[in-house]
Amino acid sequence: MLAEAHTTGQLARRLGLSDATASEHAAALRGAGLITTARAGRAVRHLRTALGDLLVRPRDRPAPDRATADRRPTDA
Numbered sequence: 001m002l003a004e005a006h007t008t009g010q011l012a013r014r015l016g017l018s019d020a021t022a023s024e025h026a027a028a029l030r031g032a033g034l035i036t037t038a039r040a041g042r043a044v045r046h047l048r049t050a051l052g053d054l055l056v057r058p059r060d061r062p063a064p065d066r067a068t069a070d071r072r073p074t075d076a
Contacts, residue, residue: 002035002048003056011046 001014012022026046029035034052038045048056 002046002052005045005047007040007043007045009043 001011006014008023008026009019011017011026012019015022017025023044026035026037026044029052030037030046033049034055035046035048038047
């Protein structure tokens with residue numbers, strides 16, 4: 001959801017949570033460096049960071065800047 005910026009209230013409604021719970025979850029994600037938060041007037045908007053993008057990238061799509069650099073052969 002946070003590929004595009006959303007307010008805490010928008011997240012709460014979309015996920016079926018209270019605003020307080022959505023805010024707590026956003027704080028945890030922000031603390032982990034997965035989202036950024038910016039005030040927009042009275043609202044607070046959340047957006048996924050590059051690190052957050054990496055976590056939601058499909059496993060079969062390599063990261064654009066390191067396509068195969070970290071692949072190690074396995075003993076199969």
